[in-house]
Amino acid sequence: MPDLSALPNPEPLIAQDIYIAGTDEGSGKSLIMLAVMEMLSGFAGHIGFFRPIIQTSPAKDDMIQFISHRYALPCPPEAMYGCNADEARELLAAEQYDELLKLILAKYRALKARCEHILCVGTAPRRDNAAFAFEFNLDVANNLGCLLMPVIQGSHRTQEQILHSLVSLKHTLHEHDCELLATVVNGASPELTDTLRHTLPHDPEFPVYIVPGDPALEKPSVGDIAWAIDAKVFSGENGAMGREVSHYKVAAMLVPDFLDYVEAGDLIITPGDRSDIVMASLMAYHSKNYPQIAGLLLTGHQEPAPQVRKLIDGLGETPFAVLGVDSDTFTTAMQVSQIGPRLHSQNERKIAKALGLVEANINMVGLRLRLSSKVSGKITPLMFEYDLLQRAKAKKQHIVLPEGNEERILRAAEILLLRDVVKITLLGNEAEIRQKIQSLSLKLDGVDIIDPMTSELRRLYAETYYEARKHKCIVFDTAYDLVADVSYFGTLMVHLGHADGMVSGAVHSTQHTIRPAFEIIKTKPGASIVSSVFFMCLEDRVLVYGDCAVIPNPNAQQLADIAINAADTARSFNIEPRVAMLSYSTGESGKGEAVDKVREAVRIAQSLRPDLLLEGPMQYDAAVDASVAKTKLPDSQVAGKATVFVFPDLNTGNNTYKAVQRSSGAIAIGPILQGLNKPVNDLSRGCTVTDIVNTVVITAIQAQQAAPA
Structure with a gap:
């Protein structure tokens, strides 16, 4: 391995993970996996290994077993994979692709909590599904937040074919917006290696390494074959099991004819009762006149005759392995013909050869430096949603849902309770709600239901509202009637600490939902206004839009407050705020009252919060397109990479978020109110069950943040 101690001031690697994926069948990604794992083991702390999908159990997955044994990983094999192939097929057949990704993400994050660095190795493509498998691996890598390391098969390909594959790969990675660590062309013919290196342009954003093929690594060992067909080992030490198999020969002929066909490195396949072939193989191995075979595989559930076994035992250490299987000779030969090379922890010779080859052709020092400098800031919608759920579950909050007899609310409540995310109270007529739950066949065990009309809390809430609003000439009887309304009742639950947050608006208007909050909960210290943001979940990132729902035409001071609150909201949800103050003009070019308002808002916001990356005015295209x-x-430090977009007025903001949502398929979560003492959030009347779940989860996190330390 190259001497990495030459790096200046060696430090542990940053917590960035790598995802190795073969672009096609037989890419030899296990060799690259070994070298990368070796590099990480020398400089990283706790290392993990992960596979998104495995074909069998983790105890039988050769990669998991090999890596676990070689590097003595502390995590159990059950923690090192997302799901098995049968589970994946069922989810895909049910058109639940996102659920499959969520399942993999959840298992990966559980492992990530125990490891500083994880090496992921993608699911292997086959000829019949290579394109889908590779694109699936790209989706998984994006959602896990890993740097991608694609491996292209170079064996048996011309220079033109390899270059075409690289061009196609570059286009695919750009389409999927993948974060690339490096690309490896593996197994190229040695005579092409230098030519390819000189032909490929130097592109720091698309580094390519060429690893030539080595015939010795492309052949299975006797141990590989024994493992693949679950053969019994009659004799043969570890050294014998490591012998490379160059060919296999079926010996169903007489000994003289058999000897004419023997070649060096042969695995001889013969029925177990052919003592003559067994004896001839032993004699040929020790004869100077015949080549040395790699091993002997006996078929048909037959062991050598006792006399032959006695003879073999008397020779001491058998020079080659003798294996046995139950299947017939023809079936066994067909199975052996399909077996390729694999790495296993006992074959130190092959491991050393593989490491020497890869490390001689990949600059591991450069790769490590690139790994340290390439920090992925990607946040996919699935990552965002997963993080929200985990944060909400960490400290469960009590959320009140005033629209208790609405079907979408009930379905969302079931999901939230089944996932144990929050405690829920539904408001409305209890008998009607129970009947609705039963008719929808929902499981809502543990849900609380309160009818504001008959609740014993109604008088307390009326007194509280009366005291808060009597300066507005509200009388007690009016207050008593008003708190029977579910929006007022739910808001008072939050105000008095009987619930931690409220979500409504699936049926009621925005004004009906948020007016009680303005009257009762009011703004928190330091917030002059209540505004809103939407979390816009695009394919590969999450953006924050504000204000798109509350303030129709904010002045410069209000616009500055919206920007500051939106930046703080973004940061509280792990989105690094880079704030773009939007207008119809970019920089100093435009004139007019509207753009002057944005300039003044930028000046105010920058003076109040010089720590924020906040710039404007700028047009939307300048803010989002590098x-x-x-x-x-x-x-600009913001233009082209903005994460928070502040619109000059409600008309622009509302139309823009809806246009982006409908044209790009983005998921819009919100509006999320910011500036209130306690969280109350509004839903769109066209919201889906998923929208409700996400809004409740965000409300729970806001409640955690609002709670006293």
Whole structure:
């Protein structure tokens, strides 16, 4: 392995994970896996290994077993995979692709909690599904937040074919917006290696390593074959099991004819009762006139005759392995013909050869430096959703849902309770709600149901509202009637600490939902207004849009407050805020009252919060597109990579979020209210069950943050 101690001030690697995926069948990604794992083991702390899908149990997965044994990983094999192939097929057949990704993500995050670094190795493509398998691996890598390391098969390919594969790969990675660590062309013919290295352009964003093929590594060992067909080992030490098998020969002929066909490295396959072939193989091995075979495989559930066994035992250490299987000779030969090379922890010779080959052709020092510098900031919707759920579950909150007899609310409540995310109270007529739950065949064990009309809390809430609003000439009887309304009752539950947050709006208007909060809960210290944001979950990132729901035409001061609150909201949900103050003009070019308002808002926000990356005015394309930003604002720290978008007015914001949502298929979570003392959030009347679940989870996290330390 190269001397990495030459690196300046060696430090542990940052917590960035690697995802190795073969672009096609037989790419030889296990060799690259070994070298990368060796590199990580020398410099990282706790290392984990993960496979998204395995074909069998983890106890029989050769990669998991090999890596576990060689590197003495502390995690059990059950923690090192997402799901098995049968589970994956069932989910895909039921068109639950996202659920499959969520299952894999949950298992990966559980392992991540125990490890500083994880090496992931993707599911192997086959000829009939190579394109789907590779794109699936890209989706998994994106959702796990890993740097991708694709491995292209180079064996038996011309220079033109390899170059075409690289161009196609580059296009695919760009389409999927993948974070690339490096690409490896593995197994290229040695005579092409230097030519390819000189032909490929130097592209720091698309580094390519060429690893030539080694015939010795492309052949299975006797041990590989024994493992693959579950053969019984009659004799043969570890050294014998490591012998490479160059060919296999079926010996069903007389000894003289058999000897004419023997070649070096042969695995001889013969029925177990052919003592003559067994004896001839032993004699040929020790004869200077015949080549040395790799091993002997006896078929038909027959062992050598006792006399032959006695003779073999008397020779001491058998020079080659003698294996046995139950299947017939023809079936066994067909099975052996399909077996390729594999790595296993006992074959130190092959491991050393593999490491020497890869490390001689991949600059491991450069790879490690690139790993340290390539920090993925990707947040996919699945990652965002998973993180939200885990944060909400860490400290369960009590959320009240005023629209207790609405079907979507009930279905969302079932999901939240089954996943043990929050405690829920439904408001409404209890008998009607129970009947609705029964008719929908829902499981809502443990849910509380309160009818505001008959609740013993109604008088307390009326007194509280009366005291808070009597300066507005509200009388007690009016207050008593008003708190029977589910929105007022739910808001008072939150205000008095009987619930931690409220979500409504699936049936009621925005005004009906949030007016009680303005009157009772009011703004928190330091917040002059209540505004809103949407979390816009695009394919590969989550953006924050504000204000798209509350303030119709904010002045400069209000716009500055919206920007500051939106930045704080983004950071509280692990989105690094880079705030773009949007207008119809970018920089200093535009004139007019509207753009001047945005300029003044930028000045105010920057003076109040100089710690924020906040710039404007800028147009939407300059804020979101790096190529446009280079032209319009080349020195900007925000343009082209903004994460928080502040619109100049409600008309622009509301139309933009809906246009992005409908045209791109983005998931819009919100509106999420910001600036209140306690969390109350509004739903769109067109919301889905998923929208409700996400909004409740976000409300629970807001409640955690609002709770006293």
